[in-house]
Amino acid sequence: MKYISEFRRSELAQGLLTQIQRRSKTPVRLMEFCGGHTVTIFKYGIRQLLPETVDMVSGPGCPICVTANADLDKAIALSQMPGVIVATFGDMLKVPGSDSSLQEAKAGGADVRTVYSAMDALKIAGYNPDKSIVFLGIGFETTAPTIAASVLQAEEEVLRNYYVLSLHKLCPPVIRALLDAGELKLHGLVCPGHVSAIIGSRPWEFIARDYGVPCVVSGFELLDILQCVDMLVDQIEDGRSRVEIAYRRAVRPEGNKQALKLMNQVFEPCPAQWRGMGEVPDSGLKLKKEYQRFDAELAFDIKPVPTREPAGCICGDILRGVKTPADCKLFGKVCTPENPVGPCMVSSEGSCSASYLYGVGFEG
Amino acid sequence: MKDKILLAHGSGGKLAHELVEKSLVKALANPLLAKLDDSAVFDFSGRLAFTTDSYVVSPIFFPGGDIGKLAVCGTVNDLAMSGAKPLYLSLSFIIEEGLLQSELKKVVDSVQKAAKEAGVDIVTGDTKVVHRGSADKLFINTAGVGIIAEGINISGSNAKPGDKVILSGTIGDHGIAVVSRREGLSFVTNLESDCAPLGGLVADMVKASPNIHCLRDPTRGGLATSLNELAKQSGVSIRIEEEKIPVREEVMAACEMLGFDPLYVANEGKLVAIVPPNDADKVLKAMRKNGYGKSAAVIGEVGSDKPGRVVMETALGASRIVDMLTGDLLPRIC
Amino acid sequence: MCLAIPALIKSIEGKEAEAEIGGITRRISLWLTPEARVGDYVIVHTGYAINILDQKEAEETLAMLEEIARSAEEEG
Numbered sequence: 001m002k003y004i005s006e007f008r009r010s011e012l013a014q015g016l017l018t019q020i021q022r023r024s025k026t027p028v029r030l031m032e033f034c035g036g037h038t039v040t041i042f043k044y045g046i047r048q049l050l051p052e053t054v055d056m057v058s059g060p061g062c063p064i065c066v067t068a069n070a071d072l073d074k075a076i077a078l079s080q081m082p083g084v085i086v087a088t089f090g091d092m093l094k095v096p097g098s099d100s101s102l103q104e105a106k107a108g109g110a111d112v113r114t115v116y117s118a119m120d121a122l123k124i125a126g127y128n129p130d131k132s133i134v135f136l137g138i139g140f141e142t143t144a145p146t147i148a149a150s151v152l153q154a155e156e157e158v159l160r161n162y163y164v165l166s167l168h169k170l171c172p173p174v175i176r177a178l179l180d181a182g183e184l185k186l187h188g189l190v191c192p193g194h195v196s197a198i199i200g201s202r203p204w205e206f207i208a209r210d211y212g213v214p215c216v217v218s219g220f221e222l223l224d225i226l227q228c229v230d231m232l233v234d235q236i237e238d239g240r241s242r243v244e245i246a247y248r249r250a251v252r253p254e255g256n257k258q259a260l261k262l263m264n265q266v267f268e269p270c271p272a273q274w275r276g277m278g279e280v281p282d283s284g285l286k287l288k289k290e291y292q293r294f295d296a297e298l299a300f301d302i303k304p305v306p307t308r309e310p311a312g313c314i315c316g317d318i319l320r321g322v323k324t325p326a327d328c329k330l331f332g333k334v335c336t337p338e339n340p341v342g343p344c345m346v347s348s349e350g351s352c353s354a355s356y357l358y359g360v361g362f363e364g
Numbered sequence: 365m366k367d368k369i370l371l372a373h374g375s376g377g378k379l380a381h382e383l384v385e386k387s388l389v390k391a392l393a394n395p396l397l398a399k400l401d402d403s404a405v406f407d408f409s410g411r412l413a414f415t416t417d418s419y420v421v422s423p424i425f426f427p428g429g430d431i432g433k434l435a436v437c438g439t440v441n442d443l444a445m446s447g448a449k450p451l452y453l454s455l456s457f458i459i460e461e462g463l464l465q466s467e468l469k470k471v472v473d474s475v476q477k478a479a480k481e482a483g484v485d486i487v488t489g490d491t492k493v494v495h496r497g498s499a500d501k502l503f504i505n506t507a508g509v510g511i512i513a514e515g516i517n518i519s520g521s522n523a524k525p526g527d528k529v530i531l532s533g534t535i536g537d538h539g540i541a542v543v544s545r546r547e548g549l550s551f552v553t554n555l556e557s558d559c560a561p562l563g564g565l566v567a568d569m570v571k572a573s574p575n576i577h578c579l580r581d582p583t584r585g586g587l588a589t590s591l592n593e594l595a596k597q598s599g600v601s602i603r604i605e606e607e608k609i610p611v612r613e614e615v616m617a618a619c620e621m622l623g624f625d626p627l628y629v630a631n632e633g634k635l636v637a638i639v640p641p642n643d644a645d646k647v648l649k650a651m652r653k654n655g656y657g658k659s660a661a662v663i664g665e666v667g668s669d670k671p672g673r674v675v676m677e678t679a680l681g682a683s684r685i686v687d688m689l690t691g692d693l694l695p696r697i698c
Numbered sequence: 699m700c701l702a703i704p705a706l707i708k709s710i711e712g713k714e715a716e717a718e719i720g721g722i723t724r725r726i727s728l729w730l731t732p733e734a735r736v737g738d739y740v741i742v743h744t745g746y747a748i749n750i751l752d753q754k755e756a757e758e759t760l761a762m763l764e765e766i767a768r769s770a771e772e773e774g
Binding site for chain 1: 700729753759
C-alpha cells in the first residue's frame, strides 16, 4: 500500500536501529504520548530491539483510557433514553463505566450503533428523522475537527435530530500538567503525529523551551517511530532541546488551518476530567453558544448513575507513566480483555491491553 | 405464491407444506429427502463424524456468498477437519416473518449449488417462522455426518514438537467482505468471501499423506484463535512467521482503515494443517494443485517450550505473543 | 485518535471524494482539506481527510532512511 508499505521496510529499520545503537550513550527515558504509537511499538517489539540505554514509557494519549467514568456514564444514560440512538466509535463500546458499559446497555435494549465516521452518524440521523442521534464525541485534536465538520454539515442539511456529546480533549494542556506533576523524569517526547497534522508543531514548543525536553513529531509506521527515536537520541546526546518534525510527509509547522478554523468555530476550550489526573484546565472542548442546539448535555435531561471508580484499578497511575501494567495487582488476573476493570485494558492502544495482547516483557 | 413468508408458513399446515415441497424439497432434490419421512434413514459402516452449527450472519447476502452457501460449506468443512468424507446434512430454517419468498429462494438455490459442489445431500430439515424481530431475517441450523476412512486419525490434540504449520491461503477475505456491506462501515471492494467446501482439498491432502496430525478451519476468531486452540489442545507451543502469512492487499487495506488485525478476521474457505516435518512438502504440493489451496504456505512450526502459547516472529526478528480473540472485532479510531 | 491512512483521491463531488487505498474505495469528506485535488494522497482519519500528504517529503524521507541504512552497513 502506497505510503504505508515503504515505511515498514525492515532493511531500513535495521539501518536506523544500528544508528541509534551507535548514537545512544546516556541512559534516557522517552515517552510516547500517543496510544497509536504504543501499538506500533508493541506490534514490532521495538522495545526489545532498542539498546538498553533507551527506555520507553507510555503516556496518557489514549482518548478512550482518559475518559472519566462520570462522562462515560452520561453516554450510557443517554443510550437508555427512549427515542435516542447513540452512535459511537467502536473503541468505546466495551469500556466499563461506573456500573455498565455501552455494550451492556445495548444488550439491555439501548440503541447503540458503532460507526467508523461522523459521516455515518449523520446518515443515521437522516434515515431516522423520528429519533435523536447522539454522537459520542471522543478523541483529541485529530478527531475534534471531524466532529466540528459534522455539526456544520448537520446545520447545512438542516438535520434537527443530530447531537454531539462532546468529551473531546486537548493534548498540550495535559502534557503540561504531566510535566508539572514532576512524577516522571522525561528526557524526550514522541509527539503525536496526527494531532500535530492538525495543530502543527508549534504548540509543542513550550515543552522544549520551558521544560528542556526535546520533542519529535512522529508518524505511526515502524520506520517513523525508529526515525523519531533516532532524532530524539541525537538531540539528547547533543544537549539540544527543540521541536522537530520526523513525520514531514503529513505534518507542517502551522498544521491544517482549515481544520483548526472549523474546530474553533464550533468548539471552545473548557475544563475536563482526565482519568488519573483529575480536572485539567482548558483541556476539553465544549460546543460554543452558537451551536448549543447540537449539544446533547443541554438538549437532554441526562441522569447518570452515581460515579464509582473500580477498586484496585491503577489506570490513572499507568496513564501518567508512573506505574506499568505489571505493577497492577489486577492485571491479567481479574482484569483481562474479556473482563476489563478499567479502560486501559479495553482500548486497543491502552498500555494494559497492548501489554496483554503482545506480551510485554516476554523474552521470545 | 404470495411474496412474503408469513407465520402461517411455519405452522405445519397447508402453506407450510407448500413451502417445503415447492421451495425446498424440489430444489434440494435427492431420494432421501423426497421420502419426506420424519427422519432420513441410511446404512453406514465405519467411524462416523458428526457435527452441528448455526448460522446467523448479517447481512444474509454478501459478496461471494450468502447464508445458505455458508451453512453448507461451514458444516462440510467441520466434517472435513476430522478427516471425514462429508455425506449428509440436515438443514433447519428459522425464518423471520416478512422475509421475501424471493430471498428464501435465492438462499435455497445457494444451498443446492454448494451441496452439489461439496458432494453432499440435504436429507432432512425443518422450517419455523417467528415473529418480526425474533430472528435477523434468517437463521440456519445444520447438522452433518461423514465417514472417516480407516487409518485416518486427525485431531486438535495430535500436534507434536517439530511439526510444520501449513495455511491453505490468504486470510481475512470473508470477514472483510461481510464488513464491507455493514451499515456504518461500508466501503467498496471487489473482495469476495472465500466461502468454499474443503472436502476435496482435504481428500487430496490425506491422499498425499495419511499422517496429518491436525486440521482446523479458522472461522470466527480467525487464524490466531484456531492456532491458540490447537496449541492448548495439544499442549504445545506454536511459532509462526509474519512474513509467510498470505494476506490480500485489499484485506490489509481494510484492516488498516478499520483498525483490525487480519489474524483475527474470519475465514470460511481456508484451513490450517499441522503435519509431521517429513510430510510437509508432499502435503503442500498436493494443496497447491487443488483450486482451494493454490496459495498454501508453510507459516510456522510446533515447539515444546511454553505449552498453549502462540508466538509470531515479526519481520525484524522480534517476537510477540498472539492470543485468542477476545470479544468482537470492532472498528476503532485509535 | 490516530488511526489514519494515506488514500488516493480518485474523484471529487462537492465536499466529498472517492478515495482508494490498496484496492478498496471509500467515500470520504474533504471538509477539512477543501484544497485537495484528484490525484492527491490524503491522510484519512474516520472518513475525513485531515491533511494532504506531501509526496516530495515522503520521497525525501525514504531517501534519507536509505542513506542511513547504506552507511550503517558500510561502517558495520
